[in-house]
Amino acid sequence: MESIILQIAARHMRPLLVVLSLVVLYRGHNEPGGGFIGGLMFGAAYILYAMAFGVNKTQKSLFFNPINLTALGLLVAIISGIPALLVGDNFMTGEWYTFFAQTAFELKLGTPLIFDVGVYFAVAGMLMLVMFSIMEE
Amino acid sequence: MTTGLFLIVLLGVAAVAPFLRKYLKHQAGWVYAIWPFAGFLYYLSLLPAINDGVIITETFTWLPVLGIDFSFYVDGFSVLFSLLVLGIGAFIMVYAGYYMRPYPMKGRFLGYLLLFMTAMQGIVVSGNLITMFVFWELTSISSYLLIGYYHEKPEARASALQALLITGFGGLALLGGFVLLAIPYGSYELSYILSKPEIIQGSNLYLPAFILIAIGAFTKSAQFPFHFWLPGAMTAPSPVSAYLHSATMVKAGVFLLARLNPVLGGTELWSYTLTIVGVTTMFTGAWLSITQVDLKRILAYTTVSALGTLVLLIGTGTEYAINAAIIFLLVHALYKGTLFMMAGNIEKKTGTRDLSQLGGVFKYMPFAAIIMSLALVSMAGVPPMLGFLGKELIYEASVAAPKAYGFILILGFLTNVILVFLSLRLAIGIFWGKEPSYTKTPAEPNLALMLGPFFLVLASFVLGLFPSTMANPLTSKAIMAISPGNDAIILKLWHGFNLVLGLSVLTLLSGYLVFRYQNNIIPAIDRINIKYFRREFTRLFFSMIDSFLILTKLKTKTLQHGYHRFYLMTLFVIASILVWVMIWRADPIILELNFSEMPLNLIAVVVLIIAASLSSVISNSRVIALISMGVIGFGITIIFIAYSGVDLAITMIMVETLMIILAMAVVYHLPKYQNFSSTGARMRDGLVATLVGAFFMVLVIQAGTSDLEAPISEYFKEASYSLAYGRNIVNVILVDFRALDTLGEITVISIAALGIYAMIKLGKKQ
Structure with a gap:
C-alpha cells in the first residue's frame, strides 16, 4: 500500500508529533498531558510513518531499538526514585530543586519529572514494539 | 562484635x-x-x-x-x-x-x-x-x-x-x-x-x-x-x-x-524417636558399608552409621550418653576428616579408589600409610587414640541405659565389629597385600595434601593420650551446655577390668575374625542384600520426583488450556461473582435516575453509544464491528470532555485510535468471517457479558450515592500543589503520590509487550 499523500504527510508529521509529544510530556505537571499521553503520541508518530513507508524502513530510520527504549524507560523510572533514598526519604518520594530562583527564569524541577520521562520512554517503546511486530506480519 | x-x-x-x-x-x-x-x-x-x-x-x-x-x-x-x-x-x-x-x-x-x-x-x-x-x-x-x-x-x-x-x-x-x-x-x-x-x-x-x-x-x-x-x-x-x-x-x-x-529433650517422644531412628541409621550404615568396594562410598556409609550413633546417644540422654555423644563427635570429625583427605590422596597418587584395584601402597608412601592407619586405629576404637575413649563411653552408655535398651547394646556391638573389620580391611587392603599394576607409580603426597591428615591424627593421638588434661577442658562445657544438670565425666584411658573392657576386647576379636574370613562372609552378605534389600532408596526418590512432575504437568494442562476466550470468561465470571456477592451484602441499591439535568447533546451521544454497541454485536463484518467499537470509544471521550476530564479524554483518543489501527493490522490477516459458535455458546457469552456490564453499572451508581467517609479526592486536591508542586491532579497522582503503582504498571506493560513480541517472532520462525 503506497500512498503519496500519506507518505508526504507522514514525513512532515513525524517531527511535529515528536515535538508535540515532548510538549505534552513537559506540561503534564500543571495542565493536561503527561508521560503516558506523550509516550503514546511519540509512538503514534512512528506508527504513522510505518503505515506510510513500511516497518522495515521505519526501523532503519530509528537510532534506537524499541526493546531498548522500553528498558531505558523502566531504568529511568527506577533511577528517579533513588535521589530520595540519598536524602534519607522513602524510595520514590518526590524531591524538588529550584533553579534560577527569584529571576524571571525560575525553574522548578523534581524527580517526578524524571519519573514521567521514564513512563514516556517505556510507553512509547512498548507501543512501537507491539505495533511493529504486528504490522510486520 | x-x-x-x-x-x-x-x-x-x-x-x-x-x-x-x-x-x-x-x-x-x-x-x-x-x-x-x-x-x-x-x-x-x-x-x-x-x-x-x-x-x-x-x-x-x-x-x-x-x-x-x-x-x-x-x-x-x-x-x-x-x-x-x-x-x-x-x-x-x-x-x-x-x-x-x-x-x-x-x-x-x-x-x-x-x-x-x-x-x-x-x-x-x-x-x-x-x-x-x-x-x-x-x-x-x-x-x-x-x-x-x-x-x-x-x-x-x-x-x-x-x-x-x-x-x-x-x-x-x-x-x-x-x-x-x-x-x-x-x-x-x-x-x-x-x-x-x-x-x-x-x-x-x-x-x-x-x-x-x-x-x-x-x-x-x-x-x-x-x-x-x-x-x-x-x-x-x-x-x-x-x-x-x-x-x-x-x-x-x-x-x-x-x-x-x-x-x-527429656520427653518419651523425644527419646523413643531419636533412639529408634538413630539405632536404625547406625546399623544400616554400617551394614551397607561392608559390601562396598569404592573407598569413598565405604567411608560415606560409615559416616551415616556414625551420625546414627550420635542421634542415638542424644536420644538416650543419660549423663554417660551425652558425654559419649560429645566425645564421639570430636573423635569422628578428627578421624573421618583424615580418612577422606587420605582417600583423595590415594586416588590422586594411584589413579583409583576401588579397593579391589589397590594394594601394596605402603612402600610408595610410607608416611601417608602410617597417618591413615592411625586414623583407622581411631575408627576401630583401639587405644591410645581418642577413638578408644569414644567407644568405651558408648559402651558404658549402652550398658548403663535402662533395660529396654538391650537391643541397642547388641546393634552397637555389631556396628563396632563392622568398623573394626573395615579398619583392618582398608589398612591392610590398601597398604599391604598384593600389588596390582598401577597406571602411574604412586608417590608420597606433598606437604599441602598431608598437612591436614597429619594434624588431625596428631590431635586425635594427643587428646587420646592425655584425656583428662586435654580432652576434658575442650568438651566439658559443651556437655553441660547441651544437657544442664549433667556433669562432664573425667576421662581416663584405663578403667580397670570391667564389662566394658570385656566388650571392647570382644569387639576387636570379632572384627579380626570377620576380616580373617571375609572371603566367605562378604559374598554371603552380598547375597542377603540382593535378596532382601533390593529396594533402592535413590530410585524410589527419583520416581517420587517424576510422579510429582507428572502431577504438575496435569495441573498445568487443565488450568492453562491456551484458549484466550476461556481465560477471559474465567476472569469475568469470577470477578462478577465476587462483586455481586459484595453488592448483595452491601446497602440496598438506590436507583436515583435523574435525566433532567443532562444536556440534550449528551443524551444524543449516549444514544449513539448504545446504537454502536448493538451494531458491534450484531454485525456480520469485522470492519463494521471495529468501527462501531471506535464510535463507542469516541462517544465516551465526548462524555469525558463534557465533564472536564481532559486528561482522560486525551488518553482515550490516543488509545482508541491506536486500538483501531492495531485491530485493522490484525484483521487484514484473518480468514473470512464465519460463524462458528453455536446458539448455546452465544447465549452463555451474552449472559456473562450482561453480568459483567450490569455489575459495573451498579457499582457506578453505588459509588455515586454511597456515603464513603472522607473521600481521598479532597486530600489530593489540596496536597497536589502544596506538596507536589503540580496543578494537574491526575498527573501528580500518577507520577508522585502513586508513583510506585505506576512503576509497577509500566513494568507490567513492558513485560506484556515483550511477550507479544516474542510470541509473534517465535511463531514466524516455526
Whole structure:
C-alpha cells in the first residue's frame, strides 16, 4: 500500500508529533498531558510513518531499538526514585530543586519529572514494539 | 562484635576468593586458610573464659518488629563446634588449594568452600532461630554447588539435586518447626528459649514443633530413611567429602538436636524417636558399608552409621550418653576428616579408589600409610587414640541405659565389629597385600595434601593420650551446655577390668575374625542384600520426583488450556461473582435516575453509544464491528470532555485510535468471517457479558450515592500543589503520590509487550 499523500504527510508529521509529544510530556505537571499521553503520541508518530513507508524502513530510520527504549524507560523510572533514598526519604518520594530562583527564569524541577520521562520512554517503546511486530506480519 | 564481624569478613573472603585466585596462583589455598585459622585461634583463646562459665551474646538488629535479629550465642558447645569447623576448614583450604590444581574454575570452588564455611560457622554461633535458619539454608545451597562441581557429569548433577531437594525439604520443615517453637515464647531468641524449657513442654505445640524440627535435623544428618543422599554426594571432589559430608555439614542436624536437647529433650517422644531412628541409621550404615568396594562410598556409609550413633546417644540422654555423644563427635570429625583427605590422596597418587584395584601402597608412601592407619586405629576404637575413649563411653552408655535398651547394646556391638573389620580391611587392603599394576607409580603426597591428615591424627593421638588434661577442658562445657544438670565425666584411658573392657576386647576379636574370613562372609552378605534389600532408596526418590512432575504437568494442562476466550470468561465470571456477592451484602441499591439535568447533546451521544454497541454485536463484518467499537470509544471521550476530564479524554483518543489501527493490522490477516459458535455458546457469552456490564453499572451508581467517609479526592486536591508542586491532579497522582503503582504498571506493560513480541517472532520462525 503506497500512498503519496500519506507518505508526504507522514514525513512532515513525524517531527511535529515528536515535538508535540515532548510538549505534552513537559506540561503534564500543571495542565493536561503527561508521560503516558506523550509516550503514546511519540509512538503514534512512528506508527504513522510505518503505515506510510513500511516497518522495515521505519526501523532503519530509528537510532534506537524499541526493546531498548522500553528498558531505558523502566531504568529511568527506577533511577528517579533513588535521589530520595540519598536524602534519607522513602524510595520514590518526590524531591524538588529550584533553579534560577527569584529571576524571571525560575525553574522548578523534581524527580517526578524524571519519573514521567521514564513512563514516556517505556510507553512509547512498548507501543512501537507491539505495533511493529504486528504490522510486520 | 567479634563473632559477627568474623563472619562478615569470612563472607567477604569467600566473595573475593574466585577473583583473587588468578593473582595468588597456587598459593591461594594457603592464603585463604589464614582467616579461618585466625578464627580457630580466637575461639581457642576463648576457651578459658568459656570454661569459667562465660556465655558471649551479640545482637545486630534486623527485623525488630517480628523479633527477628541477627544475634549470636557462643557457649561451650558453640566453641567446640567452631574449633572443628574453622580448624578442619583451614586444613581443607590448604588441601583443596593443591588438590584442585588440575581442575577448571578452582577459584570459584575455593569461594564455594569458604561460603559454606561461613554458613556452617553461622549455624553454630546463632543465637536466634531465624538467624540459624538462614545459615542452615546457606549450607544446603553451598553444598549443592559443591556436590555439583563436576557439573558436566550427569550423576554429579543428579546427586547435587537430590541432596538439595532433601535438605531443602528438611529446611522448610525446620522453618515451620522454629516458628511453632517460638509461638509460646513470643521470641526467637535462643538464650530465652533455652532458659525456659517448661513453656514448650507444657504447650500443645510441642508435638508439631518437635516433628518438624526432627525432620529438618534428620534430613540434614542423613538419618534413615533419608540416609541415601549422603553416599550419593560422594561424587563431589574429595575436599568437599572430607569437609561437608563427614566433619561438618552433616553434623548440623546433630548440632541442632543437641542444641535443642535442653528444650525439647527429656520427653518419651523425644527419646523413643531419636533412639529408634538413630539405632536404625547406625546399623544400616554400617551394614551397607561392608559390601562396598569404592573407598569413598565405604567411608560415606560409615559416616551415616556414625551420625546414627550420635542421634542415638542424644536420644538416650543419660549423663554417660551425652558425654559419649560429645566425645564421639570430636573423635569422628578428627578421624573421618583424615580418612577422606587420605582417600583423595590415594586416588590422586594411584589413579583409583576401588579397593579391589589397590594394594601394596605402603612402600610408595610410607608416611601417608602410617597417618591413615592411625586414623583407622581411631575408627576401630583401639587405644591410645581418642577413638578408644569414644567407644568405651558408648559402651558404658549402652550398658548403663535402662533395660529396654538391650537391643541397642547388641546393634552397637555389631556396628563396632563392622568398623573394626573395615579398619583392618582398608589398612591392610590398601597398604599391604598384593600389588596390582598401577597406571602411574604412586608417590608420597606433598606437604599441602598431608598437612591436614597429619594434624588431625596428631590431635586425635594427643587428646587420646592425655584425656583428662586435654580432652576434658575442650568438651566439658559443651556437655553441660547441651544437657544442664549433667556433669562432664573425667576421662581416663584405663578403667580397670570391667564389662566394658570385656566388650571392647570382644569387639576387636570379632572384627579380626570377620576380616580373617571375609572371603566367605562378604559374598554371603552380598547375597542377603540382593535378596532382601533390593529396594533402592535413590530410585524410589527419583520416581517420587517424576510422579510429582507428572502431577504438575496435569495441573498445568487443565488450568492453562491456551484458549484466550476461556481465560477471559474465567476472569469475568469470577470477578462478577465476587462483586455481586459484595453488592448483595452491601446497602440496598438506590436507583436515583435523574435525566433532567443532562444536556440534550449528551443524551444524543449516549444514544449513539448504545446504537454502536448493538451494531458491534450484531454485525456480520469485522470492519463494521471495529468501527462501531471506535464510535463507542469516541462517544465516551465526548462524555469525558463534557465533564472536564481532559486528561482522560486525551488518553482515550490516543488509545482508541491506536486500538483501531492495531485491530485493522490484525484483521487484514484473518480468514473470512464465519460463524462458528453455536446458539448455546452465544447465549452463555451474552449472559456473562450482561453480568459483567450490569455489575459495573451498579457499582457506578453505588459509588455515586454511597456515603464513603472522607473521600481521598479532597486530600489530593489540596496536597497536589502544596506538596507536589503540580496543578494537574491526575498527573501528580500518577507520577508522585502513586508513583510506585505506576512503576509497577509500566513494568507490567513492558513485560506484556515483550511477550507479544516474542510470541509473534517465535511463531514466524516455526
